[in-house]
Amino acid sequence: MALDIFQEKGVPLDRQVFTWKDLVRRPYSKLDDDAFTRVCVIYMNGILSDALRTKHAMSRMNRELREQLAIIRRVEQFEQTLINWLNPPDQTPLETTLGFEQVAIEVTASVALREPDPYLAQTYRFGLLEDFDHLYRYGALYDRLEGKDPNNITQSYTDILVGRPTSVEHRYPVDDLRRPYDRRTAHPLTKIHAMSITAAENQTHDYYMTVGPFFSDPVARQLYAEIAAIEEQHTSMYESLLDPDETLLERCVLHEAMQVYNFYSCLAYEKNPRIKEIWQRFLDYELGQLHHVIQLFQKAEGRDAAEILPKTLPEPIGFKEHREFVRKTLNEEEDLTSIGTDYVRLAEVPRDHRSFVYRDQLNSDGSPSETVAAGYQWIPGTELAARAARMGSVYEGKKVH
Amino acid sequence: MKKTTSDIGMNRTGIATSPIDSADITQAALARQPSHLGDESLILKVRQQYALESEGVGSVPPPVSLKGVAKTAVDMLKGSKPTVFIDKLGERAAFERTGVRLYQGALGKLEALGSWEGGPTREGLERILNDELSHFGLVTEALTKLGADPTAVTPSADVVAVASMGIPAVVSDPRMNLRDTLSALLVAELTDNACWEMLIELARGVGHDTLADRFQLALDAEAQHLSMVRGWLSSGVTLEARAAPMPQAEATRPAPLV
Ligand SMILES: [Fe+2]
Numbered sequence: 001m002a003l004d005i006f007q008e009k010g011v012p013l014d015r016q017v018f019t020w021k022d023l024v025r026r027p028y029s030k031l032d033d034d035a036f037t038r039v040c041v042i043y044m045n046g047i048l049s050d051a052l053r054t055k056h057a058m059s060r061m062n063r064e065l066r067e068q069l070a071i072i073r074r075v076e077q078f079e080q081t082l083i084n085w086l087n088p089p090d091q092t093p094l095e096t097t098l099g100f101e102q103v104a105i106e107v108t109a110s111v112a113l114r115e116p117d118p119y120l121a122q123t124y125r126f127g128l129l130e131d132f133d134h135l136y137r138y139g140a141l142y143d144r145l146e147g148k149d150p151n152n153i154t155q156s157y158t159d160i161l162v163g164r165p166t167s168v169e170h171r172y173p174v175d176d177l178r179r180p181y182d183r184r185t186a187h188p189l190t191k192i193h194a195m196s197i198t199a200a201e202n203q204t205h206d207y208y209m210t211v212g213p214f215f216s217d218p219v220a221r222q223l224y225a226e227i228a229a230i231e232e233q234h235t236s237m238y239e240s241l242l243d244p245d246e247t248l249l250e251r252c253v254l255h256e257a258m259q260v261y262n263f264y265s266c267l268a269y270e271k272n273p274r275i276k277e278i279w280q281r282f283l284d285y286e287l288g289q290l291h292h293v294i295q296l297f298q299k300a301e302g303r304d305a306a307e308i309l310p311k312t313l314p315e316p317i318g319f320k321e322h323r324e325f326v327r328k329t330l331n332e333e334e335d336l337t338s339i340g341t342d343y344v345r346l347a348e349v350p351r352d353h354r355s356f357v358y359r360d361q362l363n364s365d366g367s368p369s370e371t372v373a374a375g376y377q378w379i380p381g382t383e384l385a386a387r388a389a390r391m392g393s394v395y396e397g398k399k400v401h
Numbered sequence: 402m403k404k405t406t407s408d409i410g411m412n413r414t415g416i417a418t419s420p421i422d423s424a425d426i427t428q429a430a431l432a433r434q435p436s437h438l439g440d441e442s443l444i445l446k447v448r449q450q451y452a453l454e455s456e457g458v459g460s461v462p463p464p465v466s467l468k469g470v471a472k473t474a475v476d477m478l479k480g481s482k483p484t485v486f487i488d489k490l491g492e493r494a495a496f497e498r499t500g501v502r503l504y505q506g507a508l509g510k511l512e513a514l515g516s517w518e519g520g521p522t523r524e525g526l527e528r529i530l531n532d533e534l535s536h537f538g539l540v541t542e543a544l545t546k547l548g549a550d551p552t553a554v555t556p557s558a559d560v561v562a563v564a565s566m567g568i569p570a571v572v573s574d575p576r577m578n579l580r581d582t583l584s585a586l587l588v589a590e591l592t593d594n595a596c597w598e599m600l601i602e603l604a605r606g607v608g609h610d611t612l613a614d615r616f617q618l619a620l621d622a623e624a625q626h627l628s629m630v631r632g633w634l635s636s637g638v639t640l641e642a643r644a645a646p647m648p649q650a651e652a653t654r655p656a657p658l659v
C-alpha cells in the first residue's frame with residue numbers, strides 16, 4: 001500500500017481542530033494492549049515534540065516564517081497532547097522509561113536494517129547497543145526498587161541483558177559528533193531516518209530530565225542523571241547526521257514528510273482500532289501540513305518539492321522484535337567507540353585518550369549503572385522469583401516460614 | 402462503563418503470552434554475564450551514604466501565637482519536646498482533609514456505577530465523608546488552641562502524604578470502579594485507625610487529656626469506617642466471584658480490548 005504523498009492531500013490545515021474531550025481520551029491498557037502500541041505512542045510523542053522544537057528554533061531565528069510556523073505548530077502541539085495523553089495513569093514514570101528504551105531499541109534496529117547509507121547504518125547500530133544496555137539497567141532498577149518484572153512492560157519481545165555497558169558510553173563531546181549526509185545526494189529515506197531518530201532520542205533525554213527528580217532512591221536519581229547524559233550524547237550524535245546546509249523551508253518540508261512517514265508506519269502496524277483511528281486521522285493532518293509547507297517552499301525557493309521528496313513513501317517501520325539482529329550487532333560491535341567522527345575498537349584507543357579521561361572523571365565517585373545492576377540477570381517474575389524457587393516448596397510444607 | 406474487576410481477557414504482561422519468545426529471552430539473559438559483580442545490597446549502600454548526609458524533609462514551624470510561644474517554653478522547661486505533638490496533629494489534619502476528597506470521589510463513582518447487595522450506600526459514604534470533615538475540623542481547632550499554624554505542612558504530614566500517594570490516584574481514575582476504590586479506602590481507613598490510636602496515646606503522654614478524650618470519639622467513628630469499608634469491599638468481591646462467568650466469546654477475543 002505505497003502512499004503517493006503528492007497525490008494524497010490529506011486534511012487542510014483549517015479543518016484540523018480539537019476539543020478538550022477529544023484531546024483527553026481513554027488511554028491504552030498497560031495490561032492488555034500490545035507493547036508495540038505503547039512503543040508507537042511513546043515514539044510519536046517524540047516525533048511531534050521535535051516538530052514543535054524544530055519550529056520553535058526556526059521561529060527564534062527567522063522573521064518571515066513566524067506566522068506560518070505558528071499556525072502549523074499549534075496543531076502539532078494538540079496532536080502531541082492527544083498522543084501523549086494515551087499513556088495510562090497506572091503506568092509509572094519508570095514503566096514509561098522501559099517503554100522509551102524499547103522504542104530506542106526496536107525502532108533504531110528497524111532503521112539500521114533499512115538505512116541505505118552504510119555510515120549512517122553504522123551509527124544507528126552504535127547507538128542501538130547503548131540504549132539496549134539502558135533497558136537492562138532500568139530493568140534492574142525496576143526489579144530491585146519495586147520488586148517488579150520489566151518484562152511485564154516489554155512483553156517478551158526485547159532481550160533484557162547487558163549491552164555496551166552504560167559506564168563506558170560516556171565520551172568527550174566532540175567524540176559524539178558524526179559526518180552529516182549530503183543534502184544533494186542523500187536518499188530521502190536517509191534524511192527521514194536521521195530526523196526520526198534524532199527526534200526520538202531528544203524526547204528520551206527530555207523525559208529523563210523531567211522524571212528523574214521524582215525518584216526518592218539516590219541510585220535511581222543517579223541512574224536517571226547518568227542515562228540522561230547518554231541521551232544528550234545520542235541527541236548530539238544523531239542530530240549531527242543532519243546536513244546543516246539545508247534551508248529552513250527545505251528542512252520544514254522534510255520534517256513534515258518525516259512525520260507523515262511515521263504516522264503511516266504506526267497505521268500499518270496498529271491492531272487496536274481505537275488507536276489506529278488516531279494514526280489515520282493524524283496521517284491525514286500531516287499530509288495537509290506537508291502540502292501547506294510544500295506551497296511555501298516552492299513559492300519562496302522556486303524549486304520543485306519533488307527534488308527533495310520521494311514520490312511514494314518507503315516501507316513502514318517494522319514495529320516488531322529484532323532480537324536476532326541486535327544479538328548479532330552486540331556480538332560484533334560491542335567493543336566499538338568513536339574518536340571524532342570515526343568508529344574504532346576500544347582496544348585500539350590509547351589509555352590517555354580524552355574520552356577515557358572524561359569517562360573516568362565521571363565514574364570516579366562510583367557508577368550508578370554498575371551499582372544498580374551488580375550481579376543482575378533478568379529472569380521471569382523478577383530475581384526474587386528465582387530466590388523464592390530456591391527455597392523449595394513452601395506449599396508442600398518441606399519448609400515452614 | 403465497567404462494574405466488574407476480574408474478567409478474563411487479553412492480558413499480555415506474563416511470559417505465557419508468548420512461550421517461544423519468553424523461553425528465548427530467558428535463555429539469552431542467563432547466557433550473558435552481568436558487567437559488575439555483587440547484588441542489590443549495593444543500592445542500599447548508596448542509600449545509606451546519602452542518609453548519613455541527609456537533614457530530613459523539613460521542620461515544624463515555630464508557634465504563631467504568644468500563648469503558643471509561652472506553652473512551648475513551659476513544655477521545654479518540663480523536659481518534653483512539644484513539636485512532636487504539633488507534627489503529629491499536622492499529619493492527622495492533612496490526612497483527614499484528604500479523606501474528604503477520597504469519599505467525594507467514591508460518591509461520584511456510586512452515582513455513575515451504582516452499588517451491589519451489601520455494598521456502599523450514599524448515606525454510608527456521606528456519613529464517613531462528614532466524619533472525615535469534622536475530624537479535620539477537630540484537629541485544626543486543636544492546633545490553633547496550641548498556638549500552631551494549622552495550614553502548615555509538617556514533616557509527618559509530608560511522610561504520610563508520600564506513603565499514601567496512590568490512594569487519590571485510584572479514587573480519581575475513571576477506569577477503576579467503585580470496588581477498586583474501596584480497596585484504596587481500606588488502606589486509608591486502616592492507617593486512619595492506627596494513627597488515631599497512636600495520637601491518643603501521645604496526647605495522654607504529653608498531658609493533653611481533654612484532647613485525648615475528644616480524640617477517642619473520633620477513633621470510635623474511625624473503627625466504624627473501617628468495618629463499613631471492609632464489609633462493602635468483601636461483599637463486592639464475593640458477589641463477583643459468585644456471578645456467572647463472562648461468555649466465552651469475550652474471553653477468547655483475538656484483538657486487543659478496545
Ligand atoms: Fe537509552
Ligand SMILES: [Fe+2]
Binds near residue numbers: 130204
Ligand atoms: Fe538513546
Ligand SMILES: [Fe+2]
Binds near residue numbers: 051072256286289
Ligand atoms: Fe506536522
Ligand SMILES: [Fe+2]
Binds near residue numbers: 496623
Ligand atoms: Fe479519618
Ligand SMILES: [Fe+2]
Binds near residue numbers: 529590626627
Ligand atoms: Fe475514616
